[in-house]
Structure formats: structure tokens, C-alpha cells
Amino acid sequence: xxxxxxxxxxxxxxxxxxxxxxxxxxxxxxxxxxxxxxxxxxxxxxxxxxxxxxxxxxxxxxxxxxxxxxxxxxxxxxxxxxxxxxxxxxxxxxxxxxxxxxxxxxxxxxxxxxxxxxxxxxxxxxxxxxxxxxxxxxxxxxxxxxxxxxx
Amino acid sequence: xxxxxxxxxxxxxxxxxxxxxxxxxxxxxxxxxxxxxxxxxxxxxxxxxxxxxxxxxxxxxxxxxxxxxxxxxxxxxxxxxxxxxxxxxxxxxxxxxxxxxxxxxxxxxxxxxxxxxxxxxxxxxxxxxxxxxxxxxxxxxxxxxxxxxxxxxxxxxxxxxxxxxxxxxxxxxxxxxxxxxxxxxxxxxxxxxxxxxxxxxxxxxxxxxxxxxxxxxxxxxxxxxxxxxxxxxxxxxxxxxxxxxxxxxxxxxxxxxxxxxxxxxxxxxxxxxxxxxxxxxxxxxxxxxxxxxxxxxxxxxxxxxxxxxxxxxxxxxxxxxxxxxxxxxxxxxxxxxxxxxxxxxxxxxxxxxxxxxxxxxxxxxxxxxxxxxxxxxxxxxxxxxxxxxxxxxxxxxxxxxxxxxxxxxxxxxxxxxxxxxxxxxxxxxxxxxxxxxxxxxxxxxxxxxxxxxxxxxxxxxxxxxxxxxxxxxxxxxxxx
Numbered sequence: 001x002x003x004x005x006x007x008x009x010x011x012x013x014x015x016x017x018x019x020x021x022x023x024x025x026x027x028x029x030x031x032x033x034x035x036x037x038x039x040x041x042x043x044x045x046x047x048x049x050x051x052x053x054x055x056x057x058x059x060x061x062x063x064x065x066x067x068x069x070x071x072x073x074x075x076x077x078x079x080x081x082x083x084x085x086x087x088x089x090x091x092x093x094x095x096x097x098x099x100x101x102x103x104x105x106x107x108x109x110x111x112x113x114x115x116x117x118x119x120x121x122x123x124x125x126x127x128x129x130x131x132x133x134x135x136x137x138x139x140x141x142x143x144x145x146x147x148x149x150x151x
Numbered sequence: 152x153x154x155x156x157x158x159x160x161x162x163x164x165x166x167x168x169x170x171x172x173x174x175x176x177x178x179x180x181x182x183x184x185x186x187x188x189x190x191x192x193x194x195x196x197x198x199x200x201x202x203x204x205x206x207x208x209x210x211x212x213x214x215x216x217x218x219x220x221x222x223x224x225x226x227x228x229x230x231x232x233x234x235x236x237x238x239x240x241x242x243x244x245x246x247x248x249x250x251x252x253x254x255x256x257x258x259x260x261x262x263x264x265x266x267x268x269x270x271x272x273x274x275x276x277x278x279x280x281x282x283x284x285x286x287x288x289x290x291x292x293x294x295x296x297x298x299x300x301x302x303x304x305x306x307x308x309x310x311x312x313x314x315x316x317x318x319x320x321x322x323x324x325x326x327x328x329x330x331x332x333x334x335x336x337x338x339x340x341x342x343x344x345x346x347x348x349x350x351x352x353x354x355x356x357x358x359x360x361x362x363x364x365x366x367x368x369x370x371x372x373x374x375x376x377x378x379x380x381x382x383x384x385x386x387x388x389x390x391x392x393x394x395x396x397x398x399x400x401x402x403x404x405x406x407x408x409x410x411x412x413x414x415x416x417x418x419x420x421x422x423x424x425x426x427x428x429x430x431x432x433x434x435x436x437x438x439x440x441x442x443x444x445x446x447x448x449x450x451x452x453x454x455x456x457x458x459x460x461x462x463x464x465x466x467x468x469x470x471x472x473x474x475x476x477x478x479x480x481x482x483x484x485x486x487x488x489x490x491x492x493x494x495x496x497x498x499x500x501x502x503x504x505x506x507x508x509x510x511x512x513x514x515x516x517x518x519x520x521x522x523x524x525x526x527x528x529x530x531x532x533x534x535x536x537x538x539x540x541x542x543x544x545x546x547x548x549x550x551x552x553x554x555x556x557x558x559x560x561x562x563x564x565x566x567x568x569x570x571x572x573x574x575x576x577x578x579x580x581x582x583x584x585x586x587x588x589x590x591x592x593x594x595x596x597x598x599x600x601x602x603x604x605x606x607x608x609x610x611x612x613x614x615x616x617x618x619x620x621x622x623x624x625x626x627x628x629x630x631x
Contacts, residue, residue, distance in 0.1 A: 052302045055302065082452070082456075083456065084455070084456040084459035084460050084464070085459075085460050085464060085481060085482070086338070086459065086464055086479060086480045086481065089480040089481055089482060089484065089485060090480050092485060092489060092493075093480070093485055093486070093489065096485075096486065096488075096489050104492075108489070108492050108493045108496060109496050111482065111493050112493050112494070112495075112496035112497045113496075115497045115501045115504075115505060116497075116498070116501060117501070118501070118504070119504065120504050120507045120508055123504060123505065123508050124508055124509075127481060127482040127483065128464060128465050128468045128481055128483075129482070129483055129508055129509050129512070130509065131508070131509060132509050132510050133509070133510065137510075138507075141506070141507045141513070142507075145503050145504070145506065145507055145547075147503075147547045147550055147551045147554075
């Protein structure tokens with residue numbers, strides 16, 4: 001296998017991206033597809049991911065494959081996830097489907113940090129979640145969790 | 152006969168030999184054969200004067216019948232509206248509808264043809280349909296087709312600025328207004344005329360209406376328009392508060408209003424810089440007349456995130472909920488396994504809060520496995536834990552006990568602070584010596600030592616003192 005082999009990845013909206021094979025293999029899902037795909041494995045469909053997100057994922061993989069031990073990798077990661085919630089959720093989902101451990105851990109941790117130190121109402125606001133409890137259920141929950149609500 | 156065909160975009164001239172007689176369709180086919188990147192002859196349009204398209208009444212009619220003879224120069228272009236477009240896409244746009252769209256499409260066609268064939272097909276087909284209603288969707292297509300180069304916030308902003316901002320009156324406010332418009336466009340909203348509930352045509356608003364930038368704007372999603380039925384819309388309002396501007400967004404006929412406060416004075420210079428595409432670093436003179444390097448794009452990213460998270464995403468969720476469409480990407484939309492993975496990184500205390508948020512999260516957060524991990528994380532080990540009652544319960548009990556112990560310890564520490572001192576000869580008022588000493592005679596090593604070691608911090612000598620007696624403002628300093 002020559003190092004100049006490239007793979008084409010196709011997103012759900014038909015956008016295609018040509019990447020080095022080494023970069024594509026950072027995703028275990030793609031690695032598996034290539035290994036089991038046989039001869040015709042130069043174009044891989046990634047229907048769970050949109051073009052915008054796929055381009056970001058490729059950016060991440062490129063950085064991590066080309067310079068895995070560089071000093072600025074940490075700051076790259078920190079800046080990489082400074083995005084709005086929709087993009088962050090897309091990244092988490094994409095890394096989950098494409099089985100990219102580093103990105104999955106990074107995006108999950110970032111989302112988890114968004115829960116830190118918030119009250120129940122603040123959590124609802126941040127993640128736009130509707131309160132679907134009845135007043136009786138709410139009362140029950142309050143009693144159950146009174147140990148932490150005054151933290 | 153011999154004809155010269157010149158590309159309107161590239162100014163390249165092709166020499167074509169046509170049969171005699173030749174129909175328009177045949178000529179178009181000959182041209183498309185000569186072009187490397189065009190997909191079909193039906194996407195070729197011809198003109199003599201670079202304004203009006205050449206057409207024949209019947210498709211089989213020969214071009215000689217419309218006056219074309221040997222040696223003529225004919226212009227051709229691969230999208231129908233481009234003939235009167237200015238070749239430079241960055242110029243301020245004149246108000247006619249097709250022009251801003253097509254000049255951006257020129258850019259797109261040139262960029263895209265070297266990247267992906269499929270995307271250019273999408274663009275070409277959309278340009279063949281009526282230009283006006285597709286206009287807003289083309290903005291979305293811009294995003295999709297340039298994806299090969301990775302979506303860029305400043306790039307997208309720049310495009311929308313160029314399209315919407317004509318003259319420079321009251322530019323600051325317009326800039327902010329158009330920037331918010333850009334965020335909403337990128338999220339999939341389309342602007343709608345509230346009265347007619349139809350897509351807004353841009354040739355009759357921005358440059359014509361007075362104070363357009365102050366009026367509220369209505370948006371909806373393109374699927375909603377296409378689906379027929381009741382068109383639900385969201386309304387965006389701007390409230391000018393001096394240096395700040397508050398952006399409000401709500402579902403029309405809805406109850407929740409989402410709002411974001413924007414520091415206009417701080418943001419607008421950066422928006423200007425992005426529009427002018429000045430580059431990654433700009434030296435600015437700060438308030439204290441010091442020159443510092445700022446990255447305007449970072450500030451603009453912050454603004455973009457704020458508006459997206461604060462206005463665009465909640466409105467999208469509200470709208471989708473109201474119309475029964477699938478919800479946009481957000482935490483709750485993630486697969487269950489992924490949500491659980493995220494919860495694993497959340498602390499025990501916060502997970503308990505999460506379980507009060509909604510019924511699905513209550514279910515997810517009740518997993519005993521999850522609570523076992525949290526218990527170990529927080530308290531070290533699970534030796535001696537009564538596991539029949541479930542780990543969440545045990546966590547709660549242990550946590551409460553820990554809190555109680557720590558709060559007792561802190562109460563003891565507090566009690567060591569000076570209490571009103573009563574001399575041992577019994578009750579009465581503290582001696583008036585002067586300064587704080589009469590009220591805090593216990594300040595100092597002797598005083599603190601005298602009270603140390605008592606479990607509830609109560610000085611037995613002070614039993615006769617009414618603890619809430621207000622001796623010059625120190626009420627409540629005794630036992631609580």
C-alpha cells in the first residue's frame with residue numbers, strides 16, 4: 001500500500017472529500033469498511049453525516065494523524081470544540097457513528113461540562129429541553145432529590 | 152457556417168462550424184461538446200447583446216431565420232440569469248433579483264466544477280428553475296457546495312453582507328441586523344413576508360423601504376412552505392439600547408421569547424473587518440490608546456455562537472415542534488448510548504439534577520450501573536455499602552452524611568469567633584472599655600483558646616446571656 005493512496009468520502013448531502021488513506025483510517029468504521037470492502041473501496045459513503053460536519057471531522061483527523069505528538073494539539077482540541085451546540089452535537093454524533101475515539105471523547109466531555117454547576121431550570125434552558133413532568137411527579141422528584149438541590 | 156462563440160464568464164472564444172441550416176438546439180449541443188465541464192446542452196444560454204437570450208419560436212427553426220450569419224460573435228453562459236450580471240461578485244449589488252444570485256453562482260460554478268461534479272449539478276438544476284423563490288435556497292446551496300473547502304463563518308457572513316448591504320447609511324445597525332440574518336439563513340430559515348406568507352423577494356425591500364433595518368422580520372423553514380397547510384413563522388425583533396442591541400426571537404402565536412444581548416459597539420468593527428476580508432489579525436487602538444492585535448474572526452465566532460445557541464436553535468426547535476417536523480440537532484436528539492456516555496462524565500450531584508429535567512433523562516439517569524460508578528468516583532470504594540437499596544439511594548445518603556459532617560465542622564469553626572463576652576461575676580453588659588475590645592474581648596489568642604474544644608461551641612459561662620440580644624449590631628451572633 002503506497003502512502004499516497006487517497007480515499008473519497010461522501011456525505012449525506014452528496015459532498016465528496018478526498019483524503020489520504022491514513023487520515024481516513026483514523027475512523028475505525030471507515031477502516032472496517034475498507035478492509036471488508038474489497039477492490040472497490042475508494043469511495044466510502046457516510047450517510048449519517050452531513051457535508052459541513054464531515055469536513056470538520058476530516059480536519060480533526062488530519063491534525064491528529066499528521067502531528068500526533070505536537071505541543072499545540074491540546075490547544076487545537078480546545079479551540080476545535082468552541083462551536084455552537086448544534087455543531088457540537090453533530091460532531092458527537094459523527095464521531096460516534098464513524099468510531100473516532102479521540103473526537104468522541106472530546107465532544108462528549110465538552111457537552112458533559114455544559115451540565116456542570118447548573119440548576120435544573122438552567123439545564124433545561126441550555127439544552128432546550130421541555131419539562132414534561134406533571135406537578136405530582138415534580139413534587140415526588142423534589143423529595144427524592146432534596147439532598148442535592150441546595151448544593 | 153462558421154461562428155465565434157465567446158464565453159461570457161471566461162471571455163474564451165470558441166470557433167464553431169455549424170451545418171446549414173442549424174437550429175438553436177444543435178448549436179447549443181456543439182458548444183457543450185466543446186466545453187470541458189458543462190454537463191448538458193440544456194444548461195447553455197446564448198445571447199448576441201449580452202442581455203437578451205437568443206430564442207426561436209420553434210425548436211427546429213434555424214438560427215439563420217433569427218438573423219445569424221456566418222462570422223457572427225455569439226456570447227454563451229451556463230446559467231440563465233447571468234447576462235446582465237457584473238463579472239465581479241464582490242461589488243455592491245443593484246436591486247434586481249437575479250443578479251446577486253447569479254454572480255454568486257458564477258463563483259460557485261467556477262469553484263465547484265473543480266471539486267465535485269454532483270454539487271454543480273445541484274446548482275445548475277436549481278438555476279434552471281425560476282430564479283426568485285429559489286434565491287434563499289441558493290444561499291443554503293452555497294453552504295453545501297463549498298463544503299469541499301469547509302464551511303467558514305466569516306466567508307458566509309461576507310457573502311450575505313455583500314448581498315444585502317447596498318448603501319452605507321446607518322451601516323452599524325444594518326451590519327448587525329444582516330449578521331443575525333446570516334445566522335438564521337445558515338440554520339435553514341428562510342425569510343417570509345408576514346402578510347402574504349410567501350417568500351420575500353429581495354428586489355423590493357432592503358434598499359427601498361425606509362428603516363428596513365429596524366422593522367421586525369419573519370422567518371420560516373422552506374419545508375413548511377412546501378408542505379402546504381398552515382405556515383408557522385417566527386418573528387425576530389431588534390431593540391436598540393444605546394451601545395447594546397437586544398435581539399428577540401419568538402414563535403408567532405407562541406409563548407416563549409428567546410433573547411440575546413449583543414454589544415453592538417464592540418461587535419460592529421469586527422463585522423466590518425470580516426466584510427472587508429482584512430485577514431486574521433488586525434491592529435486596533437484600544438480605549439487606552441494602546442495598539443493591540445485582535446483577531447476579529449474570534450469575536451465574530453463568539454457572536455455567531457451566541458446568536459445560534461440563543462435564538463436560532465431554540466426557535467428551530469420551537470418551530471419544528473409546532474409543525475411536527477423532526478427536531479434539529481441538539482442534545483436530546485443524540486442516540487441513547489451517546490447520551491449515556493456523556494452522562495458518565497457528569498458528576499454525581501449534577502446527574503441527580505439531570506434526572507429532574509425531563510422524563511427521558513430521568514430514566515437514563517436512574518441506571519444503577521451509572522450510580523455505582525459515581526459512588527466510587529465520589530467516595531472511593533463500595534466496601535460495606537448496602538447494595539440492596541440501589542446505588543443512587545446510597546450515594547444520596549452518603550453525600551448527605553458527608554455534608555452534615557462538613558457543615559458541623561464549619562459551624563464549630565464559626566463558633567470560635569468572638570461571642571459577646573460576659574464577665575464571670577454574672578450577667579450584665581460588657582464592660583465599656585472602648586473600641587472593639589468591649590464587644591470582642593475574646594479576640595486574640597487567649598479568647599479563642601478559651602472557647603475551643605466545645606462540641607456545640609456554647610460557652611457555659613454565657614448561659615445567662617440572651618443570644619439574640621443586639622449589642623450594637625451583632626444580632627444572631629450566638630447560637631443558631
